[in-house]
Amino acid sequence: MNLLAMTIHLPVPGVAAVVTAQVLGVLLLPPLLMSVIAKTKAWFGGRDGPPWLQPYFDLLKLFRKGAVYSHTTTWVFRAGPIVSLAALLTATTMIPVLGPNSWLGFKGDLILVAYLFALGRMFTVLAAMDTGSAFEGMGSAREVTFATMSEPALFLCLAVLAISTGNLQLDDMLGTNLAGAWHSVGPAMLLVVGALFIILLTECSRIPVDDPLTHLELTMIHEVMVLDHSGPDFAYITYGAALKFTLLGSLLVHAAMPQVAWVGLPGALLWLAALMALALLVGIIESTMARLRLNRVSLLLAGATVLSGLAVLLVLFNKLA
Template identity: 40%
Template sequence: MMAGFILIAVAAFFFPGVILRTKSIASGRKGPAIFQPWKDIAVLLRKGSVFSDTTSLIFRIAPSVTLATITGAMLLLPFAEQKAVLSFEGDFILFAYLLALGKFFTIIAALDTGSSFEGMGASREALFSMLVEPAFFILIATFAMFTGYTSFSVIFNHFFITGNDYVLIYSIIGAYLLVQIAMVENSRLPVDDPKTHLELTMIHEVMILDYSGFDKALIHVGTYLKFALYGSLIYNLVVPAGWNVILQTGLFFAVQALFAMVIGFTESFRARNKMNKNPKFILTLTSIALIAFMVILILTEKLA
């Protein structure tokens, strides 16, 4: 039962390091070691904290709330033929809304500092994550329509045994879409650039400017876990659940590594979108989700 949860936690240890390595190799640098991001977290945990006078309780509890929502969401994802810790009809609704709860707190915590930089980041993050919501739900609705089930565990178990060979088409569109949604949700390129040095061009980074020490460590842990969370979702979509468990475990890490490398390469060879192009970019994801929906309509022979 706990396999999905533990594997995501383990993958989160390698994930940020793989992204960093990919980026450094792509740009011809030597780069940091794989575990450097976690060493940074250890450093943060040893440090004290500075809080702004303006902030209130909200600013202090927000990172803990966000991390709690992400661990909650991790409990909902299955691995191979094993069901998730919590598996019920409509668990994906809880998944999406839990992550939204975390985002809600991140946004209000940014507004809590009274800084115009952070207000700006909060406004952008709120807008972009609002726009990406329909894409995820249309994607899941298409799964539900195709398999006839409404729970992550059961959907993924039945996805490949429907006997329909064209399912691979859908699997690929779905995986592509999930990668893009994960990029938006985790504030990475092309929507947001975590390495930009100017507050005015940041989205997520500017929201957490005032954090330090323990709370900042929690935020980073949350981000890494969220990456692995989406990686696990993608893995479930592309690897049939019936295969051998050892092979599955290997493939799980392979998919996670591939996902991290995709992020690394994207960030090496692509520039961030102009800020006012972002809504268009995100809404395109919704239209791709609608195309996936059409594909399924054809596959299930509703649309001849």
């Protein structure tokens, strides 16, 4: 009886084709966004930058390479990239990316998405600790610490969206469903978007929290955790990082653009443009800002929590009034 509910119905061939196109579009998108960030930073530096398709070439090259494994490592090290990417891919089925709907959303899927991110994080951290390197230990400790502080902020943001739309399904609490909330409690929505942006920068290890291009292992967070991964494992990790950016970015743009009711290809192109604009913004921030001192990052995240907490208060007061 329950197996019946688990099967995904694809009755019409046309629908199947659309779904396939959507899946391919979402899966191919992440490296492009990384490319946008890289290009932006290059332009700010007065350079031409790598070709647009460079991230794809990098992934293909990595995928064809061999791998070097440390003597210290165990199966945990090999499982790390696989489980992390699998968790993110599973989360992809519940987050609307290039359209107003997710594929497999259900009531309460937001909790599953948050904990799938946590699953990926735990395996990245364990794989890093498996090498026995002090640097990777340092990166792991920072990663889990900052995640501990960004997770409450994320849940507060989700609570604001849930309260203002009365829904517990991610794709139902975003997009057009938020239009009313933007009208009645616009400031709260602005705060949520701001907090989500800080969470995005933290979770995706971007400036000002972490510098993905730094050269000193002592100061890294995400990059130092994956120092020992090579070949296809590293391809998984690179792709996973880009996918995480896409997913959190989609949450952000779907919360920030409530009025758009376009569907189909125009809608997909619009969301694509929005995501690229977000990547551009991240690129601009990376080009114009220095990273924060490590002990300041927790203040930034506390700030995000406070912003989302204020948003909760505004929404609750609005409901009361």
